[in-house]
Amino acid sequence: MALQHLLGIAELTREEILTILEQAKRFREVLDRPIPIVPALRGKTIVNLFFEPSTRTITSFTLAASRLSAQCLNFAVSASSAKKGESLLDTVENILAMRVDGVVVRHSLAGVPHFLARRVNCFVVNAGDGCHEHPTQALLDNFTLLERFGSLEGKRVLIVGDIAHSRVARSNIICLNKLGAKVAVCAPPTLLPVGVEHLGCEVFFRLDKILYEVDVVHMLRLQVERMGAGLIPSLREYRQFYGLTRERLSKLKPEVVIIHPGPVNWGVEMDYDVKEMPQTLILNQVKNGVAVRMAVLFLLAAGRGLLTEEAGSG
Amino acid sequence: MGKILFTGGSVIDPVGGRIRRADVLIENGLVKAVGARIKAPDAKKVDCRNRFLAPGFIDLHCHLREPGEEISETIASGAWAAFASGFTQICPMPNTNPAIDSEAMVRFELEAARGVNGARLIPVGCCTKGRQGKELAELGGMSMAGARAVSDDGNWVSDANLMRRVLEYAKTFNLLVMSHCEVPELSLGLADEGFVATRLGLPASPGIAEAIAAMRDIMLAEWTGAPLHICHVSSRETVEVLRWAKARGVAVTAETCPHYFTLTSEALGREYDSNLRVNPPLRSELDRKAIVRALKDGTIDAISTDHAPHTSEEKEREFEAAAPGIIGFETAFSLCYEVLVLKKVLTLPELVARLSTAPAQILGLEPPAIEPGKEANLVLLDTEVRWEFSRERVLSRSFNTPFLGRMMRGKVVAVFLGENYYFDSEFLGEQSEVGKFPKVGFKKTGA
Numbered sequence: 109m110a111l112q113h114l115l116g117i118a119e120l121t122r123e124e125i126l127t128i129l130e131q132a133k134r135f136r137e138v139l140d141r142p143i144p145i146v147p148a149l150r151g152k153t154i155v156n157l158f159f160e161p162s163t164r165t166i167t168s169f170t171l172a173a174s175r176l177s178a179q180c181l182n183f184a185v186s187a188s189s190a191k192k193g194e195s196l197l198d199t200v201e202n203i204l205a206m207r208v209d210g211v212v213v214r215h216s217l218a219g220v221p222h223f224l225a226r227r228v229n230c231f232v233v234n235a236g237d238g239c240h241e242h243p244t245q246a247l248l249d250n251f252t253l254l255e256r257f258g259s260l261e262g263k264r265v266l267i268v269g270d271i272a273h274s275r276v277a278r279s280n281i282i283c284l285n286k287l288g289a290k291v292a293v294c295a296p297p298t299l300l301p302v303g304v305e306h307l308g309c310e311v312f313f314r315l316d317k318i319l320y321e322v323d324v325v326h327m328l329r330l331q332v333e334r335m336g337a338g339l340i341p342s343l344r345e346y347r348q349f350y351g352l353t354r355e356r357l358s359k360l361k362p363e364v365v366i367i368h369p370g371p372v373n374w375g376v377e378m379d380y381d382v383k384e385m386p387q388t389l390i391l392n393q394v395k396n397g398v399a400v401r402m403a404v405l406f407l408l409a410a411g412r413g414l415l416t417e418e419a420g421s422g
Numbered sequence: 423m424g425k426i427l428f429t430g431g432s433v434i435d436p437v438g439g440r441i442r443r444a445d446v447l448i449e450n451g452l453v454k455a456v457g458a459r460i461k462a463p464d465a466k467k468v469d470c471r472n473r474f475l476a477p478g479f480i481d482l483h484c485h486l487r488e489p490g491e492e493i494s495e496t497i498a499s500g501a502w503a504a505f506a507s508g509f510t511q512i513c514p515m516p517n518t519n520p521a522i523d524s525e526a527m528v529r530f531e532l533e534a535a536r537g538v539n540g541a542r543l544i545p546v547g548c549c550t551k552g553r554q555g556k557e558l559a560e561l562g563g564m565s566m567a568g569a570r571a572v573s574d575d576g577n578w579v580s581d582a583n584l585m586r587r588v589l590e591y592a593k594t595f596n597l598l599v600m601s602h603c604e605v606p607e608l609s610l611g612l613a614d615e616g617f618v619a620t621r622l623g624l625p626a627s628p629g630i631a632e633a634i635a636a637m638r639d640i641m642l643a644e645w646t647g648a649p650l651h652i653c654h655v656s657s658r659e660t661v662e663v664l665r666w667a668k669a670r671g672v673a674v675t676a677e678t679c680p681h682y683f684t685l686t687s688e689a690l691g692r693e694y695d696s697n698l699r700v701n702p703p704l705r706s707e708l709d710r711k712a713i714v715r716a717l718k719d720g721t722i723d724a725i726s727t728d729h730a731p732h733t734s735e736e737k738e739r740e741f742e743a744a745a746p747g748i749i750g751f752e753t754a755f756s757l758c759y760e761v762l763v764l765k766k767v768l769t770l771p772e773l774v775a776r777l778s779t780a781p782a783q784i785l786g787l788e789p790p791a792i793e794p795g796k797e798a799n800l801v802l803l804d805t806e807v808r809w810e811f812s813r814e815r816v817l818s819r820s821f822n823t824p825f826l827g828r829m830m831r832g833k834v835v836a837v838f839l840g841e842n843y844y845f846d847s848e849f850l851g852e853q854s855e856v857g858k859f860p861k862v863g864f865k866k867t868g869a
Contacts, residue, residue: 116692118621118692119692195735195738195739196739196740196743197735197738197739215740217740217741217742217743218622218623218624218694218741218742219622219624219694219740219741219742220740222692222693222694223694223739223740223741237623238623238624238742239623239624239625240622240623240624241623275623278620278621278623301619301620301626302615302616302617302619302620302626302628303616303617303620304620306617306620306621307620307621
């Protein structure tokens with residue numbers, strides 16, 4: 109695989125996505141073993157460089173690295189250090205001095221992984237950059253859907269919520285399209301970015317018009333911290349028009365699948381009842397996330413010829 | 423430097439829209455004669471065959487960073503870079519640190535420019551104290567010190583009543599008000615609102631953020647009867663607003679910059695190159711075409727550079743955290759020539775008019791012209807030459823430009839202003855009288 113970095117789903121071909129997901133399937137089996145560890149990246153060092161708070165993504169990457177026997181450093185850079193005068197370039201130079209094999213970066217500004225990739229001599233994985241992309245989240249979402257459906261060809265996937273600020277939505281729309289799914293998004297116009305349809309999706313403003321037709325409902329977290337910007341009048345009204353409420357559940361196809369990148373604002377984008385439904389795959393997503401990230405780290409290291417013979421043998 | 427005879431070239435008269443074959447004789451900084459086969463055996467000769475002599479350009483909008491950020495540019499280095507690029511007069515914007523918002527600051531600026539063999543400064547003061555948009559700056563004092571215009575460039579004067587007062591008060595002192603139009607609430611200013619910004623996940627600024635601000639200022643200008651100039655027009659909606667205002671007879675003028683008719687937001691690609699971060703942002707192809715049409719039909723009167731030097735430290739960072747702006751002097755003529763003249767949007771005299779005559783008229787100055795009795799204020803243009811804009815060609819102290827590495831067509835090869843002059847070293851090398859004209863030396867780090 110020629111992939112040097114994982115900067116976004118947009119940079120991946122369908123074949124590269126399938127290669128990652130194939131590899132993830134093997135690691136998914138590893139995770140069910142009594143001792144869920146392989147020596148694939150023994151001796152390698154990966155740095156998690158998180159400029160933005162995160163719980164599940166950093167844990168997932170840390171676990172993925174350790175399940176591959178790599179050393180993993182968590183270098184949590186407070187958002188304020190940049191303001192204190194430390195530029196990203198300074199940080200990059202520090203990383204270079206540490207001679208690491210790979211960097212997993214999360215940043216509140218779009219394009220930071222691209223900035224890093226141009227300047228470091230190790231691989232870079234985008235763990236979420238601003239409102240741009242969150243490729244491993246899309247990969248694990250698609251992995252979870254493939255696990256359920258076998259193929260996404262022709263499946264109708266509806267993404268609901270704050271599309272404008274969602275890197276998860278952007279990565280998913282692109283990924284789902286590459287895997288043959290039909291994507292629709294639904295949000296109030298205040299939460300839809302201009303020209304989103306050119307990413308490859310239909311656009312709906314009213315949830316009830318489309319909900320009953322779809323095979324997958326992907327609910328996005330409502331970014332409550334952005335509510336000050338006056339994008340929606342109230343959480344109550346949001347739930348009323350865009351929430352997956354108990355009433356709306358009855359409109360869904362019985363075999364529908366419900367996913368959410370977490371953390372969920374229960375009672376806002378989803379009623380608590382959704383958690384109990386067998387169609388809800390939120391915890392599967394979390395588990396699959398480790399396998400997918402193992403696959404990404406493994407393949408990137410392999411792409412640079414850094415692997416030993418025992419790689420992937422389990 | 424005595425007598426100089428420009429032989430065999432074509433002289434551009436941008437006011438009349440004409441080009442004629444003529445020799446030009448200058449003596450002690452003045453134009454002595456313009457005509458066929460001038461005899462001046464004692465003059466140094468500049469062979470101008472297949473080249474054009476035009477009046478010197480005037481840049482209505484640039485940034486020299488002094489005082490405050492001399493690391494990216496100084497008045498001396500900026501005035502020299504402008505001069506060698508064909509701009510004999512320049513309007514540095516007052517958003518320095520501290521800002522040029524008082525008589526003393528205007529005097530400081532002119533003092534710093536004294537003795538610099540470069541473009542002459544046409545000071546622009548602030549509209550409001552510290553560009554804070556709260557209180558009127560001392561417009562009268564700045565006018566007395568030599569300011570010809572006022573602007574809070576970088577900021578729009580949001581308070582409509584204060585802007586009204588700025589226009590009313592500026593009129594008293596014949597100061598032109600130059601407005602940076604941008605409704606801040608509508609504009610996050612990083613990329614044009616559209617699919618490119620959506621794809622890249624960048625906060626966006628729609629073209630109407632500029633147009634709505636321009637509309638308000640134009641209505642205030644009409645109401646107060648004060649002249650208004652709209653800076654760096656980037657959007658098609660602003661062009662429409664200008665067209666409407668000019669049809670009504672409002673005393674409004676406008677400028678745009680080469681990057682707005684050369685590049686679109688598509689140039690952002692997926693690279694997040696901060697050298698493409700400008701304010702206002704690069705917009706769509708529809709906007710670019712509207713700008714080109716507006717330059718052709720005169721809706722946009724003039725071309726400025728918005729030369730905005732920044733150190734690599736300010737640019738080598740996250741796209742959203744990088745300082746907006748690019749350097750513009752060195753590439754201005756070539757980009758204009760390539761996109762406007764070679765593509766037959768404007769004739770060469772029309773282009774010179776937008777770089778020289780129109781800016782002078784906007785500022786209420788006599789337009790430069792190559793005529794006997796006038797001060798020598800001229801540029802020599804080679805429209806055939808192809809050259810690569812490399813780092814070594816940068817005359818500014820900063821290198822922030824997306825055009826590095828680009829092959830250019832057409833170049834300013836010599837500039838004369840009074841007794842001061844500049845020769846492009848390659849052009850000088852081919853002149854038979856080489857050695858008689860010492861190349862004006864200037865080190866980038868010098869001041």
